[in-house]
Amino acid sequence: MDEKTGMTDDDTPDFDPEGDADAAALEALKAENAALKDQALRYAAEAENTKRRAEREMNDARAYAIQKFARDLLGVADNLSRAMQHAPTDASDPLVKNLAIGLEMTEKELLAAFERNGLKRVEPAKGARFDPNFHQAMMEQESQEVAGGGVIQVLQAGYELFGRIVRPAMVIVAAKGSKGPEAPAEAAAANPYAAHDDDAGGAVDTRA
16 A cells, blocks of 8 residues: 555556557547548549540530531532422423432431431421521511511521521511411510510611
8 A cells, every 4th residue: 555645556547558559549540541531532523523524525526526517518408408499399301300309308318417416407487486596587577477576487597506506597587566376475575576565676687
């Protein structure tokens, strides 16, 4: 027994330096493991972002290349369309009739090739609402058949590629006050050529 403290040997506090060292080492390993895990997650996120960015850039480059090629072919499609408008499909001469049929088949195959590659024709029907995202108004006219803001005639078909307009459809638009079936309210609200209470109107591109 310790005469000063009155404590026996059994009352002496336990002290294990090796145990404390092991606990500290374990805590250090846990902290290091957490840091490495966080670093690995950051590297994985950066790698995924790099992959996505590379894919996006590659897709953009591919789309740009297709778009440029598509523009070069639009002239061919336009010429075929004009030829079809004047093709004598009911001609009595077999040679002329077969030529007209050949033109029609060539146009259909070209348009089908466009469709297969994501290039879609934009050719609104008569009376369809004018959409500034896909149509270009070349002029506006009074109409007794189409309501204000509707398409009266398509002067030149447009094309879109993967949702991006390559060339807008050039159209003639019915002027405000024109008679005809009314467009839906939500469509008229976004249509600069539809009738409104004010006198303000959308600008018309008169360039051919």
